[in-house]
Amino acid sequence: MTQYIIRRILFAIPVLLAVALVTFALVRALPGGPFDFEGDRSLPPSVVANLEAKYHLSDPTWQQFCSYLLGDDICRPGKENNSGKGLIRGDLGPSLRYRSQTVNDIIGQALPVSAQLGFLAVMLGLFIGLPAGIISALKQNTVWDYTASTIAILGVSINNIVLAPLLIWVFALQLGWFPAARWGARPPFFLFVLPPMTSEFWTHAVLPVVALGTALSGSIARLTRASLLQVIREDYIRTARSKGLRERTVVVRHGLKNSLIPVVTILGPMFAAVLTGTFVIERIFAIPGLGKHFIESVGNRDYPVVLGTTLIFGIAIVVANLSVDILYAWLDPRIRYD
Amino acid sequence: MLSKKWAVLIAVLIISSIVLTACPTPTPEVVTVKETVVVTEEVKVVETVIVTEEKVVTEEKIVEVTPIPDAGMEKTTMHWNLGTEPPTLDPALASDTTSVDVDENLFLGLTGFDSSGNVVPELATEWSVSDDLLEYTFNMRDDAVWVNYKPSTGITEIGPVTANDVVYGVNRTCDPDTASTYSYVNYIIAGCEEWNTADTTALSEEEVQALADGVGVEAVDDYTVKFTINAPAPYFPAIAGMWVNRPMPQATIEEFGEKWTEAGNIVTNGPYVLDEWFHSDSMTLEKNPTWYGWDEAGNIDRIEMFMIQEASTAFAMYEAGEMDTVGVPLPDVDRVKADPVLSQEFTNAPDACTYYYGFTNTKPPMDDVLVRKALSAAIDRKTLVEAVTKGGQIPANTFAPAMIFGNAAEDTDIAPWALSEEQGGWGYEKALEQAKAWLAEAGYPDGEGFPTISIMHNTSEGHASIAQAIQAMWKDALGIDVSIENQEWRVYLTTIGNATPVEEVSHVWRLGWCADYPDQNNWVHEVFNSDAGANRLRWDESANAALSEDGLSFNELTVAAQQSVDPAERAALYKQAEKILSEGAAAYAPIYYYTVVNVTKPYLERTFDQLGGNRWYTWELDYDAKKAATGM
Numbered sequence: 001m002t003q004y005i006i007r008r009i010l011f012a013i014p015v016l017l018a019v020a021l022v023t024f025a026l027v028r029a030l031p032g033g034p035f036d037f038e039g040d041r042s043l044p045p046s047v048v049a050n051l052e053a054k055y056h057l058s059d060p061t062w063q064q065f066c067s068y069l070l071g072d073d074i075c076r077p078g079k080e081n082n083s084g085k086g087l088i089r090g091d092l093g094p095s096l097r098y099r100s101q102t103v104n105d106i107i108g109q110a111l112p113v114s115a116q117l118g119f120l121a122v123m124l125g126l127f128i129g130l131p132a133g134i135i136s137a138l139k140q141n142t143v144w145d146y147t148a149s150t151i152a153i154l155g156v157s158i159n160n161i162v163l164a165p166l167l168i169w170v171f172a173l174q175l176g177w178f179p180a181a182r183w184g185a186r187p188p189f190f191l192f193v194l195p196p197m198t199s200e201f202w203t204h205a206v207l208p209v210v211a212l213g214t215a216l217s218g219s220i221a222r223l224t225r226a227s228l229l230q231v232i233r234e235d236y237i238r239t240a241r242s243k244g245l246r247e248r249t250v251v252v253r254h255g256l257k258n259s260l261i262p263v264v265t266i267l268g269p270m271f272a273a274v275l276t277g278t279f280v281i282e283r284i285f286a287i288p289g290l291g292k293h294f295i296e297s298v299g300n301r302d303y304p305v306v307l308g309t310t311l312i313f314g315i316a317i318v319v320a321n322l323s324v325d326i327l328y329a330w331l332d333p334r335i336r337y338d
Numbered sequence: 339m340l341s342k343k344w345a346v347l348i349a350v351l352i353i354s355s356i357v358l359t360a361c362p363t364p365t366p367e368v369v370t371v372k373e374t375v376v377v378t379e380e381v382k383v384v385e386t387v388i389v390t391e392e393k394v395v396t397e398e399k400i401v402e403v404t405p406i407p408d409a410g411m412e413k414t415t416m417h418w419n420l421g422t423e424p425p426t427l428d429p430a431l432a433s434d435t436t437s438v439d440v441d442e443n444l445f446l447g448l449t450g451f452d453s454s455g456n457v458v459p460e461l462a463t464e465w466s467v468s469d470d471l472l473e474y475t476f477n478m479r480d481d482a483v484w485v486n487y488k489p490s491t492g493i494t495e496i497g498p499v500t501a502n503d504v505v506y507g508v509n510r511t512c513d514p515d516t517a518s519t520y521s522y523v524n525y526i527i528a529g530c531e532e533w534n535t536a537d538t539t540a541l542s543e544e545e546v547q548a549l550a551d552g553v554g555v556e557a558v559d560d561y562t563v564k565f566t567i568n569a570p571a572p573y574f575p576a577i578a579g580m581w582v583n584r585p586m587p588q589a590t591i592e593e594f595g596e597k598w599t600e601a602g603n604i605v606t607n608g609p610y611v612l613d614e615w616f617h618s619d620s621m622t623l624e625k626n627p628t629w630y631g632w633d634e635a636g637n638i639d640r641i642e643m644f645m646i647q648e649a650s651t652a653f654a655m656y657e658a659g660e661m662d663t664v665g666v667p668l669p670d671v672d673r674v675k676a677d678p679v680l681s682q683e684f685t686n687a688p689d690a691c692t693y694y695y696g697f698t699n700t701k702p703p704m705d706d707v708l709v710r711k712a713l714s715a716a717i718d719r720k721t722l723v724e725a726v727t728k729g730g731q732i733p734a735n736t737f738a739p740a741m742i743f744g745n746a747a748e749d750t751d752i753a754p755w756a757l758s759e760e761q762g763g764w765g766y767e768k769a770l771e772q773a774k775a776w777l778a779e780a781g782y783p784d785g786e787g788f789p790t791i792s793i794m795h796n797t798s799e800g801h802a803s804i805a806q807a808i809q810a811m812w813k814d815a816l817g818i819d820v821s822i823e824n825q826e827w828r829v830y831l832t833t834i835g836n837a838t839p840v841e842e843v844s845h846v847w848r849l850g851w852c853a854d855y856p857d858q859n860n861w862v863h864e865v866f867n868s869d870a871g872a873n874r875l876r877w878d879e880s881a882n883a884a885l886s887e888d889g890l891s892f893n894e895l896t897v898a899a900q901q902s903v904d905p906a907e908r909a910a911l912y913k914q915a916e917k918i919l920s921e922g923a924a925a926y927a928p929i930y931y932y933t934v935v936n937v938t939k940p941y942l943e944r945t946f947d948q949l950g951g952n953r954w955y956t957w958e959l960d961y962d963a964k965k966a967a968t969g970m
Contacts, residue, residue, distance in 0.1 A: 030828070030829070031828065031829045031832040031833075032827075032828030032829055032831060032832045033828075035519075036828065036831065036832070037828065037831045038433045038434075038519050038520075039433075039434070039852075040831075040849050040850055040851060040852075041851075041865075041872070042831070042835065042872040043519060043522075044522045046522070046531075046534060046535040047517075047518075047519060047521055047522055047534075049535075050514045050515075050516075050517040050518075050521070050534065051517045051519070053514070053517070053539075054515070054517040055517075080539060081515075094596075097425055098423065098425050098426070098617070099425060099426040099428065099431050099596060100426055100427070100428070100596050100597060100598075100599050100600065101617060105617070106617070106618075109616075109617055109618070110618060165650060165654075168651070168654050169654070172654060172658055173654060173657055173658055176658070179658070179660065180651065180654040180655045180658045180660065181646060181651045181654070181655055182619070182620075182644065182646075183619070186616050186619060186620075187616070283647055283648050284648050284650075284651055285651065286619075286644065286645065286646040286647065286648065286651055286652075288616070288617070288618035288619035288645070292618070292647070299826065299827060299828065301828060
């Protein structure tokens with residue numbers, strides 16, 4: 001297993017390099033550069049030239065990518081304004097939009113907040129979605145099933161853009177139970193990611209976590225129900241029952257565990273997506289997460305931020321999928337990796 | 339075995355939750371820091387700071403430390419929505435309204451604007467201009483000081499703000515290495531353009547130094563600064579006070595590089611100091627007790643600013659009492675006006691911006707001035723602002739709005755068909771008749787034979803609504819077909835730029851313009867002069883054809899007005915230019931002058947400056963009333 005994990009991590013390096021290269025090429029293919037315009041006005045060519053010289057955008061494209069990967073000292077020796085150390089030394093470059101911040105600064109501040117929101121939302125999604133799916137499957141075609149299925153479908157169907165303002169209106173404006181917006185924790189965080197467990201944090205977290213977790217719980221519940229229904233019709237379940245095992249044992253030990261494999265499969269990308277930033281929820285609740293940087297950096301043509309956030313997302317996907325694959329082996333001993 | 343695995347899985351989830359919920363967190367730095375300050379700084383003292391304590395200080399230096407208010411004392415605090423993360427607080431680099439707003443409260447300029455948009459003294463007490471109008475001399479006050487604020491030490495006075503700081507600031511903006519976005523506004527200063535546009539990599543150090551020394555700004559003495567400019571520019575005092583020309587703290591900038599604007603590092607000289615800056619989340623300013631102007635200013639001690647991008651969220655926070663004043667989102671305008679409480683808090687204030695539709699003047703059928711005039715006249719601006727934009731915007735017949743020097747806004751001599759009857763114009767019915775007549779004269783009676791034209795706008799719900807309304811107006815009034823396209827902002831700006839082949843540009847496109855400084859030079863000249871501006875109208879021939887009463891072309895008019903020394907003559911020249919733009923050539927269609935659509939709690943007494951921007955140091959907050967109203 002250790003060998004397998006090491007092999008997967010080593011395989012991830014060329015994948016991430018390919019992601020960087022493709023993203024680098026795509027974002028530069030977009031019309032409009034980062035400094036062509038300010039607001040409604042075109043900047044004079046002389047000003048654009050100064051800005052491009054400062055950020056090395058006037059270098060040949062191959063040299064820019066080389067600098068991004070390996071650093072200025074290796075790829076543009078002897079030239080002016082050499083400061084970037086390159087991806088290999090953990091330097092993701094400067095932000096072209098936020099002039100006093102580097103991409104490392106932005107990700108260091110925003111990623112933990114997104115991860116806190118995403119983790120809590122997935123936990124809520126599992127907490128609601130798994131039992132709802134199980135009840136729905138075991139009580140198929142009863143009022144329990146119909147109720148749980150309806151709620152799950154509603155959860156999936158109601159868009160965050162609708163649900164989030166609704167939650168604000170009901171619980172912040174009408175009832176006054178929770179703040180309307182903002183995140184109740186600010187960096188620096190304990191171990192870079194753990195928020196303070198204050199009432200301020202929790203009261204601010206409730207509405208965005210519910211808004212995000214509800215949609216996740218709907219997906220989890222529907223998948224759990226479908227998977228469990230399929231599994232409990234398998235021959236080995238019938239065999240288990242015929243051996244006289246208790247129904248609870250049959251369902252939990254033999255049925256549920258096997259039915260979780262598809263659920264775990266979607267949990268990987270789901271975790272990666274919500275841990276690295278959820279644009280809509282973060283925007284509506286004014287949460288300083290990574291979601292806005294994912295989206296706005298493209299609009300701003302902030303090349304280093306586009307690359308940095310995409311790489312972070314790529315790393316999250318790789319790690320999440322690796323974790324899922326490891327969980328597979330644990331859930332189903334027939335799966336081997338050697 | 340199975341149950342063990344389940345137990346492990348559940349345990350992992352539980353432990354994860356417990357860890358997340360129970361881990362102790364470090365005590366917030368701010369709290370610790372403020373307690374320290376109370377103990378150490380009870381009185382105003384003069385102390386000596388030794389070199390090793392501050393890297394920026396290279397020799398023993400006298401600084402004055404001012405106690406910050408008692409941490410336990412309540413501060414009159416305003417809650418404000420910045421709307422977005424300021425891209426920078428560096429005055430040389432700022433180019434967006436958010437950054438400039440904060441900078442206006444942190445850094446003083448030689449001049450400033452009053453709420454009516456007039457240029458008034460700030461750091462300068464007075465200024466004079468030479469007979470040839472090429473040298474401006476500013477005498478500065480001597481009681482402005484640089485300060486640094488750290489929660490742990492309070493406010494430390496670094497030293498007086500001198501003419502050398504102004505010279506450094508101006509030079510820094512002109513320096514190509516600074517890569518200032520707004521450096522081009524300083525091209526009026528002698529030598530600035532030469533340095534800013536030089537390829538310094540191809541020059542020797544001596545040559546670069548000569549360019550730097552050649553910028554027309556010098557410190558005559560500690561409190562007198564002299565500018566030499568390239569051509570007469572009566573609006574120069576406004577430019578001298580712009581954020582890019584603020585005095586800047588050289589030692590701090592050299593010590594911290596691009597991080598000099600971070601909280602704790604930054605050295606400022608304005609009414610407020612930067613206390614905290616949590617990027618993309620919030621920023622807090624504290625009153626700077628060393629600022630000379632507090633006796634005649636407002637009473638706000640502390641401003642807590644959030645970066646809420648979603649207008650509806652900010653408005654919800656206002657309704658929940660978490661914000662003291664915010665903009666009103668368009669979908670809420672009707673509700674606010676109908677609400678007995680909110681309607682009392684509602685304000686419409688003029689703003690120095692104009693919304694307009696540009697015509698691609700060389701693309702058929704837009705190459706016919708009669709077509710352009712017909713299209714402009716067939717826009718029912720009054721209905722548009724009342725039924726679509728709803729924010730009390732003012733129907734426009736010219737480019738520059740009322741607060742700009744040389745404007746001719748709502749002057750019925752110019753395109754009266756664009757104005758409503760209440761404004762003294764023709765009103766839409768009469769305008770429509772004329773529009774139909776112009777279109778018929780152009781060869782398209784009742785729109786017959788008129789090709790389908792396109793309106794393009796950048797992606798936005800508001801711009802889409804306006805385009806759809808105008809599409810319907812043109813269809814109903816003139817019988818012509820119009821398609822609508824939209825593009826992402828930067829793609830859009832590239833598309834409508836003059837480098838795009840004319841056949842790929844839409845016939846009509848939208849843009850807006852807001853004031854940098856309150857003079858028509860910043861409007862008709864910088865935007866529409868086809869030699870000086872971006873020339874998105876593509877109107878080379880007509881712009882240079884004699885169209886004015888005295889035989890000058892549009893381009894010649896704006897240049898003549900730029901260099902004239904007689905205010906009355908300048909205003910007259912600009913009026914002629916506006917008449918050509920909107921009526922003679924109808925090169926574009928002005929739509930409306932912007933307004934600020936806002937709600938403000940009754941306990942806050944604020945201003946709406948005509949040039950935009952917010953001078954928080956002039957506002958008054960009744961803190962007791964705020965506490966009573968919000969239950970703080």
